[in-house]
Amino acid sequence: MxxxxxxxxxxxxxxxxxxxKDYEVAAPVSDGANLLYSYITDPNDVVFSDQLPYKSPxxxxxxxxxxxxxxxxxxxxxxxxxxxxxxxxxxxxxxxAFKRITDKVFSEGKFKDGFYMRRRKASATIGMxxxxxxxxxxxxxxxxxxxxxxxxxxxxTPAGEDEYIAAAHTPVGCxxxxxxxxxxxxxxxxxxxxLSETLEICSEEKDVFEKVNWDAMSASCISCGTCTFVCPACxxxxxxDKGSVRYRVWDSCMYSxxxxxxxxxxxxxxxxxxxxxxxxxxxxxxxKNIGESACFGCGRCTRKCPAGINxxxxxxxxxxxxxxxxxx
Amino acid sequence: MTEEKLSIIEAxxxxxxxxxxxxxxxxxxxxxxxxxxxxxxxSLITNPEGLKGLKWDESCNKPLAKLLLGLKPKTAIIARxxxxxxxxxxxxxxxxxxxxxFIIGVGKDASDxxxxxxxxxxxxxxQSAREPSPSRGSLDFFLAEIDRCILCYAxxxxxxxxxxxxxxxxRGIPDWTPAGVGREAKIAFHLxxxxxxxGRCVECGGCKTACPSGVxxxxxxxxxxxxxxxxxxxxxxxxxxxxxxxxxxxxxDGQPGFLE
Amino acid sequence: MDESELKIxxxxxxxxxxxxxxxxxxxxxQYPPSVKxxxxxxxxxxxxxxIIKALADGADGVLVSGCHPGDCHYITGNMYARRRFxxxxxxxxxxxxxxxxxxxxxxxxxxxxxxxxxxxxxTSRIKLLKTKGCxxx
Numbered sequence: 001m002x003x004x005x006x007x008x009x010x011x012x013x014x015x016x017x018x019x020x021k022d023y024e025v026a027a028p029v030s031d032g033a034n035l036l037y038s039y040i041t042d043p044n045d046v047v048f049s050d051q052l053p054y055k056s057p058x059x060x061x062x063x064x065x066x067x068x069x070x071x072x073x074x075x076x077x078x079x080x081x082x083x084x085x086x087x088x089x090x091x092x093x094x095x096x097a098f099k100r101i102t103d104k105v106f107s108e109g110k111f112k113d114g115f116y117m118r119r120r121k122a123s124a125t126i127g128m129x130x131x132x133x134x135x136x137x138x139x140x141x142x143x144x145x146x147x148x149x150x151x152x153x154x155x156x157t158p159a160g161e162d163e164y165i166a167a168a169h170t171p172v173g174c175x176x177x178x179x180x181x182x183x184x185x186x187x188x189x190x191x192x193x194x195l196s197e198t199l200e201i202c203s204e205e206k207d208v209f210e211k212v213n214w215d216a217m218s219a220s221c222i223s224c225g226t227c228t229f230v231c232p233a234c235x236x237x238x239x240x241d242k243g244s245v246r247y248r249v250w251d252s253c254m255y256s257x258x259x260x261x262x263x264x265x266x267x268x269x270x271x272x273x274x275x276x277x278x279x280x281x282x283x284x285x286x287x288k289n290i291g292e293s294a295c296f297g298c299g300r301c302t303r304k305c306p307a308g309i310n311x312x313x314x315x316x317x318x319x320x321x322x323x324x325x326x327x328x
Numbered sequence: 329m330t331e332e333k334l335s336i337i338e339a340x341x342x343x344x345x346x347x348x349x350x351x352x353x354x355x356x357x358x359x360x361x362x363x364x365x366x367x368x369x370x371s372l373i374t375n376p377e378g379l380k381g382l383k384w385d386e387s388c389n390k391p392l393a394k395l396l397l398g399l400k401p402k403t404a405i406i407a408r409x410x411x412x413x414x415x416x417x418x419x420x421x422x423x424x425x426x427x428x429x430f431i432i433g434v435g436k437d438a439s440d441x442x443x444x445x446x447x448x449x450x451x452x453x454x455q456s457a458r459e460p461s462p463s464r465g466s467l468d469f470f471l472a473e474i475d476r477c478i479l480c481y482a483x484x485x486x487x488x489x490x491x492x493x494x495x496x497x498x499r500g501i502p503d504w505t506p507a508g509v510g511r512e513a514k515i516a517f518h519l520x521x522x523x524x525x526x527g528r529c530v531e532c533g534g535c536k537t538a539c540p541s542g543v544x545x546x547x548x549x550x551x552x553x554x555x556x557x558x559x560x561x562x563x564x565x566x567x568x569x570x571x572x573x574x575x576x577x578x579x580x581d582g583q584p585g586f587l588e
Numbered sequence: 589m590d591e592s593e594l595k596i597x598x599x600x601x602x603x604x605x606x607x608x609x610x611x612x613x614x615x616x617x618q619y620p621p622s623v624k625x626x627x628x629x630x631x632x633x634x635x636x637x638x639i640i641k642a643l644a645d646g647a648d649g650v651l652v653s654g655c656h657p658g659d660c661h662y663i664t665g666n667m668y669a670r671r672r673f674x675x676x677x678x679x680x681x682x683x684x685x686x687x688x689x690x691x692x693x694x695x696x697x698x699x700x701x702x703x704x705x706x707x708x709x710x711t712s713r714i715k716l717l718k719t720k721g722c723x724x725x
Contacts, residue, residue: 031476033476033541054541064479065509135364135366222485222538223485224480224538225481242510257498303364306537464682467685471684502641516640520636527675548682551682552679552682555678579667585674587691
């Protein structure tokens with residue numbers, strides 16, 4: 001932590017107004033049916049609540065539809081723009097998903113993604129503590145402390161009735177805190193939450209792949225892909241050409257077209273295979289490839305699943321079945 | 329939970345246990361209790377023990393019939409009227425055989441069910457899902473809903489009638505929807521899907537309940553459902569062997585809005 | 589606005605309406621240059637998505653025409669089409685689009701003059717809509 005200060009809750013809207021002068025600001029707003037992150041023009045639109053917006057804020061770093069190049073007969077345009085953005089009220093689960101998954105996937109390793117990196121560099125995150133576990137949340141079992149995170153520029157922790165303690169973790173965070181927030185320096189020593197056990201699949205990849213009864217597990221899935229769209233860590237994409245413009249769009253491993261070959265062959269032709277891919281990618285392959293499993297227990301997939309599939313329950317079943325001696 | 333709901337669950341359990349013991353069925357498609365009270369779990373129950381967690385209340389409002397496709401016979405389905413109508417549509421469209429499904433209807437009145445094999449009375453069933461349409465005809469309302477759509481296709485996946493092996497949205501040639509990008513794509517998707525469903529909708533509301541963004545475009549198909557009833561005297565899934573109105577014609581059909 | 593600037597896509601059936609357009613041409617009948625004709629085997633072959641895509645890709649209007657009911661080359665193709673178009677028109681209305689942009693009619697092979705009249709009529713309707721739309725925005 002580079003700096004800590006106390007901020008009156010009533011002054012946060014003024015701070016957002018100050019931020020709006022130089023930045024695009026994304027924050028939770030209500031569209032009548034849902035709470036969701038959206039670019040705001042008026043700080044009064046921001047909804048302050050303990051609820052988690054139904055989609056993660058990943059769309060501000062990896063937009064659902066992103067123009068990446070355009071060409072004409074004798075011209076080509078390489079899109080380089082990345083607006084200066086502040087994402088406000090991001091919870092520890094989402095912050096970890098950015099830092100540990102999308103950052104690693106897109107800006108470390110062999111292939112670097114300029115579009116993501118430019119956006120990430122141009123954006124600041126203001127985190128916020130969660131007061132309670134919502135139905136479906138299981139971040140406590142995924143090693144996430146819901147009340148504190150350092151994986152952001154500024155983190156706000158409620159202190160008393162009308163105050164936040166703001167902790168700046170980066171130079172950018174310090175600047176923003178000093179320039180936009182009316183704050184009073186205050187000491188802050190966060191107490192790390194005691195996380196009981198973590199829920200992690202410990203079995204061999206082969207056992208998970210073979211021993212788990214994926215047919216039964218996926219029986220009620222309707223392949224809608226909602227889970228992947230609301231997830232903060234899912235980051236698969238596809239390219240689409242519309243005339244002379246190329247777009248990058250989100251894709252989902254739950255769709256049958258995801259792995260469809262031009263020949264017509266589909267290596268993951270059935271629902272159980274696709275269901276298996278999603279969970280193995282999250283909990284097994286990512287752990288092997290980058291050292292982190294791609295689930296932070298935000299519970300969004302569970303809350304939005306039309307078939308009532310509970311991610312934590314699935315994880316528990318996979319763990320038990322993969323460790324079991326039976327052939328599944 | 330109210331007593332009448334409990335008694336429905338007991339009745340359903342008795343029916344299913346009997347079916348299991350007589351080996352009439354090998355599984356039951358139903359809702360069961362989940363860890364989150366408000367979210368019932370869609371389950372394929374394969375043995376009598378699995379019936380313990382059976383759930384039946386207003387929150388069990390998602391259509392189940394689509395999950396019957398591709399299952400080996402014989403499956404029992406705990407069906408609201410729309411599920412039974414969807415089964416009839418599947419039979420009419422050659423996707424299911426009547427003998428492969430055991431329909432346990434739960435509803436206000438047995439006459440709401442075009443077909444059933446067993447029936448349990450539900451004194452407080454779901455209200456009819458057809459929407460009043462104050463917003464019909466408003467482009468602003470339509471576009472506001474369209475803008476909320478994230479094109480995840482959950483509505484399509486939940487719909488009994490969307491079982492094409494390859495959806496028009498996923499075809500590159502012809503590319504009906506400009507690359508699946510932007511507002512035009514969403515408009516083409518929703519209008520195209522509504523056209524495909526015209527006269528086939530069984531009014532389960534699955535498109536609305538499955539949508540993660542709360543998009544409500546159900547009034548469009550509801551209006552066409554009403555039109556197909558008024559103009560062509562057709563109600564989807566109420567009669568085995570019936571043709572859906574857009575696969576049928578009469579020589580004296582009206583032509584509203586056509587140029588003279 | 590010049591009528592030649594309008595883009596109206598006409599989906600015509602091969603056996604009646606397209607022949608009707610042909611007759612209008614060989615008969616030197618005058619009609620606005622706004623219409624771009626796409627020939628299809630039958631009005632029953634016209635997928636509603638053709639119409640939706642034409643509009644989505646920037647057509648100002650769409651004209652669909654087939655054989656008169658009872659005269660279909662394939663006996664009943666236009667009977668199915670009639671229901672389909674009636675439903676589509678209702679859908680466009682419900683969604684709030686001006687369904688006047690999409691017009692359906694029947695033109696036989698001997699009705700060259702009718703083809704010319706229909707194109708003039710549709711063009712003036714869509715021109716009116718477009719000028720109204722321009723005023724609004």
